[in-house]
Structure formats: structure tokens, C-alpha cells
Amino acid sequence: MHEMSIAHSLVGIIEQEMAKHNVTRLIRIKVKFGRISAIVPEALQTAFEAMTAGTSLEGSALEIEEVPLVAKCRECQKEFSPEDDLMIMTCPHCSAEFGHDIVSGKELYIDEIEAE
Amino acid sequence: MQIKVVRKILEANDRISDQLRAMFQEKKILVLNLMSSPGAGKTTLLEKTLTDLKSEFNMAVIEGDLQTSNDAERVAATGAQAIQINTEGGCHLDGSMVLEAAGQMDLEKVDILFVENVGNLVCPAEFSVGEDYKITILSVVEGDDKPEKYPLIFAESKVMLLNKTDLLPYVDFSLEKASNFAKSLNKNIEIFPVSAKTREGLDSWYDWLRQEVIKKKDS
Ligand SMILES: [Zn+2]
Numbered sequence: 001m002h003e004m005s006i007a008h009s010l011v012g013i014i015e016q017e018m019a020k021h022n023v024t025r026l027i028r029i030k031v032k033f034g035r036i037s038a039i040v041p042e043a044l045q046t047a048f049e050a051m052t053a054g055t056s057l058e059g060s061a062l063e064i065e066e067v068p069l070v071a072k073c074r075e076c077q078k079e080f081s082p083e084d085d086l087m088i089m090t091c092p093h094c095s096a097e098f099g100h101d102i103v104s105g106k107e108l109y110i111d112e113i114e115a116e
Numbered sequence: 117m118q119i120k121v122v123r124k125i126l127e128a129n130d131r132i133s134d135q136l137r138a139m140f141q142e143k144k145i146l147v148l149n150l151m152s153s154p155g156a157g158k159t160t161l162l163e164k165t166l167t168d169l170k171s172e173f174n175m176a177v178i179e180g181d182l183q184t185s186n187d188a189e190r191v192a193a194t195g196a197q198a199i200q201i202n203t204e205g206g207c208h209l210d211g212s213m214v215l216e217a218a219g220q221m222d223l224e225k226v227d228i229l230f231v232e233n234v235g236n237l238v239c240p241a242e243f244s245v246g247e248d249y250k251i252t253i254l255s256v257v258e259g260d261d262k263p264e265k266y267p268l269i270f271a272e273s274k275v276m277l278l279n280k281t282d283l284l285p286y287v288d289f290s291l292e293k294a295s296n297f298a299k300s301l302n303k304n305i306e307i308f309p310v311s312a313k314t315r316e317g318l319d320s321w322y323d324w325l326r327q328e329v330i331k332k333k334d335s
Contacts, residue, residue, distance in 0.1 A: 002208050002239035009125050021119055031125070036267040036301070038238045074303055089300050098300035102271060108242065110121045 003040065006108070007047035011057065013110055023115040026060040030112050034105040035069040069105030079103055129243055132211030136218065136246025140229065146325075146332040147229045149247035151269060153262075154235030156255040157279045159187045161312040162230060166194040169322060173227040173329060178217045180209040180234045187232065197221060208239035214246060227329050237262070241269040248332070249274035256280050256289040263297035271301040275308065277321060282311040 014029060033039040041064040048062050070081050071089055075096035082089045090097050124130060140147045152158040166175055176197040179188040188200035199217050201209060214231060223229070231247060233240040241250070252273040254262055257280060263270040270276065276298050278291060295307050306324065310317035 002242060005206075005208075005210065006125055006242075009128055012128065013121070013123050013125065017119055017121055017123075021117065023117055023119075036271060038241050038266075038268045088296055098296050099303045100300070101303055102301060106268065106271065108126065109124045112121055113119045114117065115119065116117055 002038070003043040003047040004051070006039070006044060007051045010048065010110060011051055011055075014057065014113060017113060018115055021115070024056065026057050026113065026115045028061045028063065028114040029110065030063045030065060032065050032067050032107055032109055032111050034067045034107040036102070036105045037108050039108060041066075065111075067104055067107050070103040071100040071105075072103050074099040074101070126242065129211045132215055133244035133246045136211060136215055137248075139218070140223075140246055140248075141335070143223055143226070144333050144335070145223060145226050145229050146329050147231065147245075147247045147249075149231045149233060149240070149245055149250045150253065151233045151237065151240045151250060151273075152235060152253035152255075153237050153258055156235070156253045156258065157312050158232060158235070158253045159190055161253060161277065161279055161310070162232060163190055163194055164312045164315070164318065165230075165322070165325070166191065166196045168318070169325065170195055172326070174225045175228045175230065176221055176223065176226045178209075178214060178221075178229065178231045180213070180232055182206075182234060191232075197226070203234055207234055207236050208243050209233050209245055210243045211245050227332075228325065237266040237269050241266075241272055248328070251275045251277065253277045253279050254294065256284055256291075257287050259288075260290045260294040261297070263294060263301070267301055270298045270305070273298075273302065273305060275306045275321075275324065278307065278309040279312060281309045281316055282314045 052058050068081050070079055072079050073091040073096055076094040078093045080092050150158055177191045179200045181187055188198050192198040199221055201213050201217050231245055250273045252269055298305050308321045310321055
């Protein structure tokens with residue numbers, strides 16, 4: 001359950017950003033995570049709620065948005081986004097199997113917050 | 117008020133990890149973050165490696181463990197410098213734990229530092245600990261679909277050691293399937309089928325280590 005460590009870091013960044021912009025009430029946070037990152041959104045939600053309970057951040061809405069996996073074909077260099085089968089990714093342009101590069105899908109970042 | 121943030125959530129850990137990486141680079145220590153499920157044979161493989169290469173390299177181990185110190189004792193019995201980090205139930209090692217452990221070690225003449233992570237294929241993949249490379253150990257008894265279930269760790273690893281190959285005749289495991297799964301997300305992954313028990317395949321792993329130590333010294 002590393003989502004607890006992640007929620008802890010998340011709260012730290014939110015507090016910094018709120019102080020920087022001189023706001024005190026957090027309304028909404030948007031987190032983006034890559035499809036193959038080791039994040040379970042429900043676990044992060046639970047960890048965030050537990051971490052903020054009884055604090056000034058309590059009750060804010062955590063939005064968690066998935067970033068799709070995008071791969072670049074090792075043969076034809078074109079990008080594609082595998083829909084279902086993440087493994088043995090066959091390039092839809094030239095049919096090359098596995099050995100592609102991951103362009104996106106590993107992210108884990110806080111995108112924006114809304115506060116007043 | 118809408119505030120565009122765009123900051124990595126684990127940026128604090130990344131900063132510590134960069135600090136560690138700079139320190140290890142200055143000392144030219146090859147640092148390998150070893151990850152696996154519980155029971156993949158990680159400690160046995162490490163023991164064999166420490167024993168077989170001890171005349172060639174000065175090696176040290178940072179041992180991540182949930183509670184016990186059994187693994188650290190096994191590792192120390194090989195003569196390698198070993199230090200234990202008890203995560204007290206925590207599912208992964210992070211940069212600050214490794215920084216603290218490294219501060220208690222004599223790293224002056226060390227060629228290779230192994231960081232043996234907590235047995236878990238999910239959480240450790242997100243936390244960098246200043247390593248040059250992540251190494252994943254998968255045993256053939258675990259099933260060849262593991263890379264499909266835990267894609268990040270295989271996407272991030274430089275090497276996959278497929279351990280317990282002596283058991284291949286008794287289990288339903290395709291080396292080719294596991295390799296292709298791993299390669300589909302990671303063009304550059306190197307795969308060594310090994311048996312820490314029979315020593316089959318260990319020479320290829322050792323040759324890789326020798327080559328990486330030379331690269332590190334020259335870097
Ligand atoms: Zn292609």
C-alpha cells in the first residue's frame with residue numbers, strides 16, 4: 001500500500017502551493033497517473049481521505065485521471081496506443097511485435113488544484 | 117481560484133534519489149536495486165553472487181526487510197558488508213531510507229552496492245533509491261504472465277533474472293512468453309535465465325556485472 005506514501009507527498013505539495021498562492025480552502029485537486037504506473041486509484045482515494053481527515057484539507061474532491069499508454073514502434077517509429085492487451089503490443093501500422101518504446105503511461109503528477 | 121501545478125507527486129523522493137546518485141557516482145559505485153515477489157529466491161541469488169564474486173569485487177548490501185533480520189544475517193555470512201533497514205510493514209524502500217543506511221556504511225572501496233528491496237512487485241517500482249539500474253527477479257514457479265500483471269516494474273528494469281530454471285520441467289512456464297511480455301514494454305531489457313540452486317546461467321549474469329563495473333569505473 002504505497003498509496004499512503006503517495007498521499008503524504010501529495011498533501012505536502014498541496015500545502016506548499018496553497019501557501020504560495022495565499023489561499024486557505026481547498027476545493028478540488030486533479031491528479032494524473034499513467035496507465036502502467038503502479039497506482040490503484042481507489043487506494044489513493046482512500047489514503048487521501050484518511051490523510052486529510054480532521055485537517056483543513058478535509059472534504060476536498062480528489063479527481064484521479066488516467067493517462068493512456070502510448071508506445072512508439074521500434075520498426076516504423078509511429079506512435080500508437082494499445083487498447084486492451086498491454087502486452088505483446090502489435091504495432092497497428094506495420095505489425096511489429098514487442099520491443100517498442102513507452103512514450104507515456106508512467107506518469108504520476110498533480111495537475112492542478114482549485115482553492116480559495 | 118484555479119492553480120496549475122504540474123508537479124511530480126514523488127518529487128521529494130526523486131530529489132533524494134538524485135543526491136544519492138551523485139554520491140555513488142563520485143565514488144564510482146555500481147548500484148543495483150533488486151526487486152521481486154516474496155519467495156522468488158532473491159536472497160539466495162544474492163548470496164551466490166556475493167560468494168562467487170568476492171575475490172573480484174568489494175560488494176555491499178542494503179537489505180530491506182519488513183520485520184526480521186534473517187536475510188541480512190545470511191548476506192553478512194558471505195563476508196559482504198550488510199546493513200538492514202526495517203520498514204516495519206512498509207511495502208517499499210525509499211530514497212531517505214537508503215540515504216540513512218548509506219551514511220552508516222563504509223563505501224570507500226565498494227565496487228557494487230546491492231539494494232535488496234522489500235518483496236513486492238508493485239510498490240518499489242515507483243520509488244527510485246539512487247540506483248543505476250533496477251533488476252527484477254522472477255521465478256518460474258510464479259507464472260509467465262507476471263510481467264503482464266505488473267507492467268511498471270518490468271518496464272523500468274534493465275535486467276530480468278528468471279530464477280529457478282531447474283524447476284522448468286515441473287511447472288507450466290514459457291521462457292519465451294515471459295521474455296516477450298517483458299520486452300513488449302521494454303526494448304532494452306536483458307534477460308538471464310538462471311538457477312541459483314544448480315548455478316545454471318549464473319555466468320552470464322556475472323559477466324554482465326563485470327562489464328557494468330568496468331563501465332561505471334570509466335564513467
Ligand atoms: Zn510499426
